[in-house]
Amino acid sequence: MTRLSRPHRPFQRLRRRAVKLNPPIVLLSGFVLLALIGAALLKLPISTTVPLTWMEALFTATSAVTVTGLGVIDVGQDMTLWGQLILLTLIQLGGIGFMTFAALTLVMLGGKMPLQHQNIVREALNQSSFNDLFHLVRLVVGFALFIELVTAALLATAWVPEFGWSSGLWLSLFHSVSAFNNAGFALWGDSLSQYVSSPIVTLSISGAFIIGGLGFAVIQEIIGHKKNTPWSMQTRLIVYATVGLNVVATLLFGLLEWHNPATLGGLDSTFDRVLAAWFQAVTPRTAGFNTLDTAALGTPSALLTMLLMFIGGGPGSTASGIKLTTFIVLLLTARAFLRGSTEPVIFSRRIRQEIVFKAVAVAFSGVMLIFLALFGLSISEPRQSFLDLAFETVSAFGTVGLSRGITSELSGEGQMILIVTMLLGRVGTLSLGYFLATRSVGNVRYAEGRIQIG
Amino acid sequence: MTRLSRPHRPFQRLRRRAVKLNPPIVLLSGFVLLALIGAALLKLPISTTVPLTWMEALFTATSAVTVTGLGVIDVGQDMTLWGQLILLTLIQLGGIGFMTFAALTLVMLGGKMPLQHQNIVREALNQSSFNDLFHLVRLVVGFALFIELVTAALLATAWVPEFGWSSGLWLSLFHSVSAFNNAGFALWGDSLSQYVSSPIVTLSISGAFIIGGLGFAVIQEIIGHKKNTPWSMQTRLIVYATVGLNVVATLLFGLLEWHNPATLGGLDSTFDRVLAAWFQAVTPRTAGFNTLDTAALGTPSALLTMLLMFIGGGPGSTASGIKLTTFIVLLLTARAFLRGSTEPVIFSRRIRQEIVFKAVAVAFSGVMLIFLALFGLSISEPRQSFLDLAFETVSAFGTVGLSRGITSELSGEGQMILIVTMLLGRVGTLSLGYFLATRSVGNVRYAEGRIQIG
Ligand SMILES: [K+]
Numbered sequence: 021m022t023r024l025s026r027p028h029r030p031f032q033r034l035r036r037r038a039v040k041l042n043p044p045i046v047l048l049s050g051f052v053l054l055a056l057i058g059a060a061l062l063k064l065p066i067s068t069t070v071p072l073t074w075m076e077a078l079f080t081a082t083s084a085v086t087v088t089g090l091g092v093i094d095v096g097q098d099m100t101l102w103g104q105l106i107l108l109t110l111i112q113l114g115g116i117g118f119m120t121f122a123a124l125t126l127v128m129l130g131g132k133m134p135l136q137h138q139n140i141v142r143e144a145l146n147q148s149s150f151n152d153l154f155h156l157v158r159l160v161v162g163f164a165l166f167i168e169l170v171t172a173a174l175l176a177t178a179w180v181p182e183f184g185w186s187s188g189l190w191l192s193l194f195h196s197v198s199a200f201n202n203a204g205f206a207l208w209g210d211s212l213s214q215y216v217s218s219p220i221v222t223l224s225i226s227g228a229f230i231i232g233g234l235g236f237a238v239i240q241e242i243i244g245h246k247k248n249t250p251w252s253m254q255t256r257l258i259v260y261a262t263v264g265l266n267v268v269a270t271l272l273f274g275l276l277e278w279h280n281p282a283t284l285g286g287l288d289s290t291f292d293r294v295l296a297a298w299f300q301a302v303t304p305r306t307a308g309f310n311t312l313d314t315a316a317l318g319t320p321s322a323l324l325t326m327l328l329m330f331i332g333g334g335p336g337s338t339a340s341g342i343k344l345t346t347f348i349v350l351l352l353t354a355r356a357f358l359r360g361s362t363e364p365v366i367f368s369r370r371i372r373q374e375i376v377f378k379a380v381a382v383a384f385s386g387v388m389l390i391f392l393a394l395f396g397l398s399i400s401e402p403r404q405s406f407l408d409l410a411f412e413t414v415s416a417f418g419t420v421g422l423s424r425g426i427t428s429e430l431s432g433e434g435q436m437i438l439i440v441t442m443l444l445g446r447v448g449t450l451s452l453g454y455f456l457a458t459r460s461v462g463n464v465r466y467a468e469g470r471i472q473i474g
Numbered sequence: 475m476t477r478l479s480r481p482h483r484p485f486q487r488l489r490r491r492a493v494k495l496n497p498p499i500v501l502l503s504g505f506v507l508l509a510l511i512g513a514a515l516l517k518l519p520i521s522t523t524v525p526l527t528w529m530e531a532l533f534t535a536t537s538a539v540t541v542t543g544l545g546v547i548d549v550g551q552d553m554t555l556w557g558q559l560i561l562l563t564l565i566q567l568g569g570i571g572f573m574t575f576a577a578l579t580l581v582m583l584g585g586k587m588p589l590q591h592q593n594i595v596r597e598a599l600n601q602s603s604f605n606d607l608f609h610l611v612r613l614v615v616g617f618a619l620f621i622e623l624v625t626a627a628l629l630a631t632a633w634v635p636e637f638g639w640s641s642g643l644w645l646s647l648f649h650s651v652s653a654f655n656n657a658g659f660a661l662w663g664d665s666l667s668q669y670v671s672s673p674i675v676t677l678s679i680s681g682a683f684i685i686g687g688l689g690f691a692v693i694q695e696i697i698g699h700k701k702n703t704p705w706s707m708q709t710r711l712i713v714y715a716t717v718g719l720n721v722v723a724t725l726l727f728g729l730l731e732w733h734n735p736a737t738l739g740g741l742d743s744t745f746d747r748v749l750a751a752w753f754q755a756v757t758p759r760t761a762g763f764n765t766l767d768t769a770a771l772g773t774p775s776a777l778l779t780m781l782l783m784f785i786g787g788g789p790g791s792t793a794s795g796i797k798l799t800t801f802i803v804l805l806l807t808a809r810a811f812l813r814g815s816t817e818p819v820i821f822s823r824r825i826r827q828e829i830v831f832k833a834v835a836v837a838f839s840g841v842m843l844i845f846l847a848l849f850g851l852s853i854s855e856p857r858q859s860f861l862d863l864a865f866e867t868v869s870a871f872g873t874v875g876l877s878r879g880i881t882s883e884l885s886g887e888g889q890m891i892l893i894v895t896m897l898l899g900r901v902g903t904l905s906l907g908y909f910l911a912t913r914s915v916g917n918v919r920y921a922e923g924r925i926q927i928g
Pocket residue numbers: 087088089202203204306307308419420421
């Protein structure tokens with residue numbers, strides 16, 4: 021073989037180079053390409069009612085592809101139905117789509133995937149085991165579309181009577197897709213504020229984005245669950261953490277904002293206030309819709325929101341952030357160490373060193389990215405308040421989309437900083453870690469060194 | 475034995491309980507006790523020119539014992555010489571003193587230390603090896619006093635001509651002790667602002683606090699160094715990181731503030747500006763003196779200062795923060811993971827898992843402490859700007875003492891929050907980790923669990 025293939029060396033080299041293609045770079049390039057195509061489409065005169073600048077188009081397209089929802093334009097006012105359709109397509113592609121559709125396409129084209137594509141898809145789904153991938157892809161896409169349709173149907177019961185069939189159905193579809201993908205784009209300038217007291221709107225939308233934020237692995241396990249089999253550790257962890265965080269956050273927002281006349285205090289009934297507190301508690305991880313004025317939240321609530329935006333949803337989901345699992349692994353590692361144990365344990369399973377190191381890499385990179393972006397913004401936007409800039413930065417990193425209202429006031433440099441932050445926040449510092457860590461192995465074994473900590 | 479000792483059980487139990495005394499609690503209690511005694515002494519009429527409230531006395535004493543330097547009173551104006559002497563004693567006791575004097579006293583009392591005391595002293599010096607302890611204590615106290623005297627002599631060359639012998643010598647002594655202990659207390663209301671262009675004052679004070687911030691182990695190794703023997707990894711790490719961070723921070727502050735008329739831009743010569751940029755760069759880790767108006771710094775500079783305050787100095791030093799080593803271990807762990815290696819390496823030595831876990835515990839606890847304190851302050855101080863509150867919180871955690879001027883405006887609740895933050899910041903989330911981790915061993919070995927990160 022070796023002898024025979026010698027004349028073909030140039031091809032071999034080419035193939036070898038293709039295999040060596042850095043998967044996270046491919047993933048990032050895919051997002052950038054989608055954002056550029058999206059920007060070009062949004063620039064078309066038929067997409068908008070007012071002409072967009074290239075920066076506005078690029079910002080909006082990036083915000084859609086990364087399922088962020090931060091906006092420099094009013095999607096409901098400035099975009100035509102065609103423009104909104106493009107936006108929705110970018111959201112689906114950037115959310116569940118980019119990954120699962122890539123896999124589906126490859127499967128439908130038949131045959132085996134090249135190794136580097138397998139890696140991309142595997143990273144997309146963040147699945148350690150590769151066997152169930154094809155089944156998973158079909159199941160996930162089906163499930164996602166099913167949830168989106170159910171959500172749209174629920175929303176339609178509110179919006180068809182209000183807006184008539186065509187507008188009502190379009191509004192329902194747009195917001196259900198935007199919800200399941202944790203994209204946070206809404207067709208009203210004040211997001212869902214006018215539906216703050218509507219249980220059908222707020223509960224179906226929050227239901228959709230919470231399910232979208234669980235992650236494919238969890239969804240697969242729950243819907244494919246056999247009776248009398250316990251959930252996997254990962255599924256239990258994410259479900260319990262989601263429920264726990266949402267309940268605690270609802271209580272805290274209720275306590276903090278109950279008497280704020282600009283937020284909960286302005287609502288009539290206790291029920292309305294609890295409903296709004298619930299929505300405010302669940303939207304930061306990382307849906308980004310709002311029913312209360314984010315800029316009117318007190319500083320303590322803003323700070324709490326920033327923590328939730330930083331934590332985010334489940335891995336391999338439509339939500340971003342450092343992820344629930346990352347946060348909990350670090351918490352457990354710290355707790356274990358403070359209790360004198362040498363390894364963190366959860367549900368009677370110890371957490372491997374490699375997983376802790378991965379969590380360190382994700383959280384540390386995330387904090388550094390936020391620090392650098394905020395540092396840049398504090399230079400480019402000297403007039404904005406520090407709290408607003410910090411909030412906007414964390415919102416971009418977590419691809420949340422909540423804003424205290426400064427997005428459209430940012431300078432060109434500021435918007436570029438947020439574009440990069442959204443892309444890196446969505447592609448994930450982890451993609452890097454995941455691919456590289458699974459690719460190479462340490463050949464040199466060094467002796468241990470001694471370092472004092474603290 | 476078992477049979478014989480049965481009647482003595484009560485005593486055994488007592489002794490066992492004494493041995494079980496939680497060392498970090500003992501350490502924390504020591505600091506609290508010192509702060510209370512200090513507060514009582516500062517409450518004496520002979521200590522101050524104006525009567526202090528209990529809160530002012532407690533805040534000032536805690537600030538001194540934890541070598542922070544945040545102030546609700548003007549030490550130079552409101553305190554008599556006697557009061558200043560008490561303050562200086564608290565600083566020495568809280569800095570080098572608390573630990574080394576405890577060890578010295580025990581040694582001088584003769585005999586062996588009980589195990590729990592050994593632990594306290596060992597934690598104080600943060601030494602893994604216990605053999606050289608007694609030698610180290612004498613060496614460290616001698617070295618500290620020597621540096622303090624040299625610094626005082628250098629300062630005296632500036633201040634004796636200016637203030638005469640008695641005032642000049644007292645000012646020199648006070649500020650040299652405050653400097654070596656990284657305490658940051660000054661006898662002028664605007665700290666060292668009037669000496670911003672004095673090389674002798676700024677360089678001797680910054681020299682003293684940088685040396686004090688290296689940590690005893692480094693000092694011991696450098697002064698007890700044999701020719702042709704390479705420095706230990708730890709010493710190289712701390713020395714290189716100190717030099718690197720200080721140079722980079724000087725450059726950044728120079729760039730950011732060069733044309734700010736309220737800071738560097740207000741100084742006449744390039745030399746003065748470089749000198750002031752240097753001082754501004756080195757004081758956040760974690761000395762706390764200032765020659766520029768901290769509140770006049772631009773937001774980018776304030777952010778950079780907060781990062782430096784969070785990082786802090788070397789372990790086992792008079793500086794606080796999460797420590798240089800903690801930050802670098804996390805940085806290397808993240809970098810190693812992103813590069814696909816399974817373990818972080820420094821100077822061709824791998825860093826053990828336990829050290830990484832320790833760093834996670836220290837940094838995570840630190841971030842959580844800062845978050846909770848800032849959350850509390852944002853509730854108790856609704857009128858203060860978020861940047862000022864965040865700055866103040868990080869300054870208290872790192873026992874830095876830099877302030878944007880809001881310390882004395884804080885409510886009673888706010889001051890209590892800072893008191894707790896200073897104490898926990900100084901005693902160190904790590905004390906907890908160190909003691910407990912070295913005490914117990916995991917008995918149960920759990921199976922490994924799988925968790926997805928990011
Ligand atoms: K979002």
